[in-house]
Amino acid sequence: MKYNLSAIQKTLEDITKTIKSVINVEVTIADSNLTRITASGSNLTKVGERISKTCVFSKALESKESFIIENPRVNIRCIDCDKKNECIEAAQVCCPIIVQGQAAGVIGLIAFDADQKKRIVENEINLLDFLKNMSKLIAAKLIEHESTQRIKRLANELDTTMDLLDIGVIYTDEKGRIERSNKTAQEYFSKNQLAKGKTIENILSLSPIGIVDTVKNKSFNYSEKERKFHGFYSVHPIIYDNETKGYVFTITELEELISVLSNIAGKSREITFDNIISENKEMISIINHAKQFARGNSSILIQGESGTGKELFARALHNESPRKDYPFIAVNCSALPENLIESELFGYEEGSFTGAKKGGNPGKFELAGEGTIFLDEIGDMPLHLQSKLLRVLQEKTFTRVGGNKSISMDARVISATNKNLETMVAESEFREDLYFRLNVIPIHIPSLRQRKDDIMILSNVFLRKFSNQFNKEVKYFEDELVDFLTNYSWPGNIRELENTVEYLVNISEEDFCKKSSLPNRLKKHFYDVESAEAETTPEKESINVMTIEEVEKNEIKKALKLYGRNSSGIDNAAEALNIGRATLYRKIKKYGL
Ligand SMILES: Nc1ncnc2c1ncn2[C@@H]1O[C@H](COP(=O)(O)OP(=O)(O)O)[C@@H](O)[C@H]1O
Ligand SMILES: [Mg+2]
The missing domain is CATH 3.30.450.40 (GAF domain)
Known part of the structure; x- marks a missing residue:
């Protein structure tokens, strides 16, 4: 040089x-x-x-x-x-x-x-x-x-780089006294707490810094005046000359983490009871009750057929609860392979199985913190995990897989299923004690065919939504189509109705939707119903009695043919059959379809 x-x-x-x-x-x-x-x-x-x-x-x-x-x-x-x-x-x-x-x-x-x-x-x-x-x-x-110049330059590079990161970074000396912090950390914590010389223990409820070694993804709750959040921090010691000279703390706010992980989080934050559209008397009363339940802490079990809005309710319950600033974590119990559910729910420690991440991983319960954990399709949870879940709910603590430290469970539990849990309990497929734990507050959402007065209200809302979305001027449904929509049984409920309207708006070339534009699967159903009404006689039915298994096999075959076998086809088929995706796969295997 x-x-x-x-x-x-x-x-x-x-x-x-x-x-x-x-x-x-x-x-x-x-x-x-x-x-x-x-x-x-x-x-x-x-x-x-x-x-x-x-x-x-x-x-x-x-x-x-x-x-x-x-x-x-x-x-x-x-x-x-x-x-x-x-x-x-x-x-x-x-x-x-x-x-x-x-x-x-x-x-x-x-x-x-x-x-x-x-x-x-x-x-x-x-x-x-x-x-x-x-x-x-x-x-x-x-x-x-x-x-000195080189150090100035390095410090400058470091500051610039730190400020570019969207995780919080705090440097401390070996005693945990703050030396510098980046912009993101300054957004998380108050200026006063980050002042040079203040100890990090003030903001992250830590054990004395002296015994802190490398820590990964430890959860913490921060609460100061208006600012409350749940986050994770990791600690990395700065070692040179064989001595720990300081620490780097990296901090992630959980909401941030979740919105990165799932793009629905941003949207879900906005969902409130105002998004649940209904003019049906029974539904209005359910919604009003739910608004009361939102304030409490008791477990809620939402039952209802697939597509009736169970998840929508769960999100509204969370967003209108005192927990709304904490995470809403949804777990689909039927979508997870059985051997992964436990570590998904409770997390795991480093080295607890092959492929386990270094530093371990927090599970959904830990991520939920003081928020809400939504156990969707709870009826599909395997029995041995039902026992574990029950224990967690009773003891209010859990441990990560392969770990021994007990973590307190602060989240509220909302679960949902389209299965009849009472019947499952009676048939010993679902633990009765767990059922009672989850079902402290039952919410039962009626199917769409039980509230026909909502069909055209929802249809028109969806019509406006998709017309806007596709930049089209589709304004109404022709009378014949209204007749069909109102009288169809909607096994997939609002989800099916929403998809149907989306299809109709998509295909429409005029300013209205026609019955003849209905998707084939509905048309087919329509003619099936007509011909069945005309042809079926009690006599005929009695001649053709099939075993339940045969009926099941036939219906699955039909659904697969109708929807196809790709991922979304399987989803739709499972929905139409009113069974979980995992169950459908099991049955396909069982019948060799
Ligand atoms: N009352 C309602 N008003 C508006 N949209 C609804 C309503 N109920 C359900 N939906 C919509 O229908 C779809 C399915 O709802 P979801 O909550 O996922 O049902 P489930 O969990 O019961 O299967 C979602 O797109 C949801 O927004
Ligand atoms: Mg659902």
Whole structure:
């Protein structure tokens, strides 16, 4: 690297004055380009100018040697000097400034008269020693300056980088006293708490910092005045010279984490009871009750057919509860492979199974913190996990898989199922004690066919929604279609209705929707119903009795044919059959379909 003398000009001016006052000869310091950086006496006016390349200064730079010239102009080093004829100097001393083996400049002493020359010549040895020491001092100053610059630059890079991160970062010393924090951390915590010297324990409820080692994804709750949130932090010790010199804390706010993980979170935050559309008397009364239940802490079990709005209710319950600022964590118990549900729910510690993440992973209960955990399709939870869940709900604590530390469970539990849990209990497929725990507050949502008055209200809401969405001017349903929509049985309930209207708006080429544009599966159903009504006689039915298994197999076959076997086909088929996806897969396997 190239050392730049002008960066320490002030220091060089002081040194120039010192030399001048000690020896009383004129002093010049030039850099490696021979630019005069400082000078005394008559040369002061030449500061900033370049000294001729043929001057003896360049000899000192090239040779990295100090020397004295007692007879300028005739000295061998002056032979090729192009300023020889103008030179009025009586004697000269040159001493290179060597920094890490490189010549960064020269200190030059100049005598202009006999007195000055005498002082130089008589003290030759001492003088050279003195100049060498001055040169070493300058070199040390240069290195110091460079490293301060480097540290400033690094600190700047660090600050800029830290501020770009969307996780909070806090640096502390080895005692946990805050040194610096990034913008995100400053958004999370109050300015006062992040002030330099404050301890980190104030914001993250920590055990004394002395015993903190590497910590990963530990949950914490923060609450100060208006600001409340649930988050995770990790600690990374800063170790050098075999000692822990400080810590880096990285902090993630849970909501942030979740909105990164699932794009629905942003949307779900807005869902309230106002989003549950209904003019049905029974539904209005259910919604009013639910608004009351939202305030409490008791477990809620929402039952109702698939597509009736169970999840919508669960989200509204959360968003209109005192827990609304904490997370809403949904777990679909039927979508998880059996061997993963436990670690999904309760998390796991590092090394608890092959493929386990370093530092372990928090489970949904931990993520939910003081929020709401929504156990969807609870009827599909395997029996052995039902026992574990029951224990957790009773004891209000749980441990991560492979761990032994007990974590307190603060979340409210809302569960939902389209299965008849009472029947499952009676058939020992669902634990009765768990059923009672979950069902402290039962909410039963009626199917769409039980509230036909809602069908056209919802249809029109969806019509407006999709017309807007697709930038179309579709305004109404033709009468025949209204008839069909109102009388169809809607096994997939509101979800099916919503999808149907979406399809109709999509396909419509006029400003209304036609019955003839209905999707095939509905048309088919429509004609099936008509022909079945015309043809079926009790006699015929009794001749064709099939085993339940045969009926099941046939219906599954039919559903697969209708919806296809790709992922969304399976979803739709499962929905139409009113069974879980996992159950459908099991049955496909069982019947070899
Ligand atoms: N009363 C309602 N008003 C408006 N949209 C509804 C209503 N009920 C259900 N939906 C919509 O129907 C779809 C299915 O609802 P969801 O809550 O997922 O049902 P479930 O969990 O019971 O299967 C969602 O898109 C939801 O927004
Ligand atoms: Mg659902």
